[in-house]
Amino acid sequence: MAEDHEQLALLKQAVRRPKVPDGTALAPERPIARVAVDVPLAHLDRPFDYLVPESMHETAVVGSRVVVRFAGRQLGGFVLERVAESDHDGRLGMLARAVSDEVVLRPDVARLVRTVADHYAGTFADVVRLAVPPRHATTEKRAGTSPSGSVDAPADIAGWAAYDGGPQFYRALASGESPRAAWSALPGAADGHDLAVAVAATVSSGRGAIVCVPDVDDVTRVGAAMARMLGPGRHVELTAALGPSARYRAFLRLSRGQTRVVVGTRAAAFAPVHDLGLVAIWDDSDDLYAEPRAPYPHARDVLLARAHDVGSGVLIGGYARSTDAQRLVESGWCRDLVPTLDDRRGRWARIEIAGTDDRAVAADQSSGRARLPHEAFTLIRAGLESGPVLVHVPRLGYHASLACQRCRAPARCDRCGGPVLQRASDQRPACAWCARDAASWQCPECGGTHLRSVVVGDARTAEELGRAFPRVPVVTSSGEHVRDEVSGEPALVVATPGAEPVASSGYAAAVLMDCSLMLARPDLRVAEESLRRWLNAAALVRAFRDGGRVLALGDPSLAVLQALVRADPVGFARRELADRQQAHLPPTVTLAAIEGPLDELTPLLDRSWPDPSELLGPAESEDETGPARLIVRTPRHLGRALARELQALQATRSARKLTHLRVDVDPATLT
DNA sequence: TCAATCCGTATC
């Protein structure tokens, strides 16, 4: 009976076995490879079936690299599946070459790549380039080793006890559960210790973890904490700076299961970690997490898609709380990990505001002199008695935007909420998104009807301070010249956001210069982003209980500065999210920006966008030489429908050889 | 009547 069955099965296979063009023998089982071919064309973004010759049966395994002949060209690809039959009607081609049997694209990662491509209206080929590094053959031939023994759950979890629900979160990870949390971290957490404890708990339960941090220096710092916690050989570090061989070696250690923990920059979000138990991301609204290559995925969203798919734990941490993370908390998907009140008060520095007088600022700007209120001088002088003092200055070169003449609130378009800009001195102020003329603009805050341009001043701060404190060394850190660390000796450290050196025993004090200027940038997320930068700077200052003090120079009535004073990123995110909801702005809606020539964008207004959708523009670019932009926004539950429509648009355009349009779904910044 | 060329369509 069983024999009959087998014979029948064999007979069936023989009948269904596809016609072979020449007499080449086919693989004995599953002789069809479903291949993701590396074609850049949007309308060809689907798998193609190829015959597997017997000689490649053992090599062209699922997840391996192959070379195929496609439309006359030899192209690379990945085997997504091996199947017994094809549903393709036409004649199948043979695999041209099986590159190696190394599994570099596991089905779970392939699924993630597809999900990310679909979410961002991009192609599989574009996304898989971000997920799988280029092959390095000599590295591949070397075998690596796995560390022996197991990792115990750390005993000292005092760090997590500072947060309500922290110990529970830790215990859940250690016992093999998959808790999800948005973590409002206390100063010092950027050293990676608490992250390492959470990872060690995950590893002790027999699972792996991914930790994403913004840049290479963070990888080094958090990687060091990880090594201290887990021991040697237990984690790999993955950054673009590694070079092809080292990068591929780290990737292979993970895909071969020799190491289960990765600390890396945005590309690590795709890392082939085995038995993923936790995905963690530090400072998730840092713009370095936005991939600059199409389709511009954000590492946070990649990790979240992955956690959703495999059911892993999630930890979104940072000094600031992104509105994106806050949305997840308020939807109930993530729990909220916030410091106990005592710890919040005691471990942040004492933060205060010195109001800047508008008239004085105007006078100073025209005379080109830096303005330091009396309180700032006093604070700096006192701070220098006991250590270095950080002077935080906004970066140069922001575009000027418009604000209310009376109350200085940034001007937003009264139709769509976009920023109001004046593109050139001879042009009328208009919305940068929908091009609505701002002639009839009225300030929703104070009712004012006059606009003023916010002139961005420059940072002569270092020079000025040097003169004011002649015997104190002045250290600068910004742009190209970033200093990682300073000693505990008294010094004035002038730094731009993101370039602040860490002080070995904390800064005695910090002055945050030009807070109003930072808020004058025309980006949709300015307030959120500014608070993030200020909190990151304030976190480098000693705790309140150790005498640490921060002085922010700006308008004390601004909600964002009040949140800074209270060290309350969560309260601010909650309020900001509510405001975005009111104004139909991300992340409470899905928004896509389409860029290209104006006459290509105008016809798009008539496409069948999801209902309801709002179309803003098309608007010419600021300098009129760049591409125009059309913005589409739709409720979040229609986000996928919007992405599908955009994919269809790209597909027909690529099939008809029309000019390329840049499509950015959920752009990280929007000017 | 046959070849060179153009356009449209499929690419396993």
Place this chain on the structure above:
DNA sequence: ATACGGATTGAC
């Protein structure tokens, strides 16, 4: 993107 096929054109 190529590449192929069917239609179209032009010269013998």
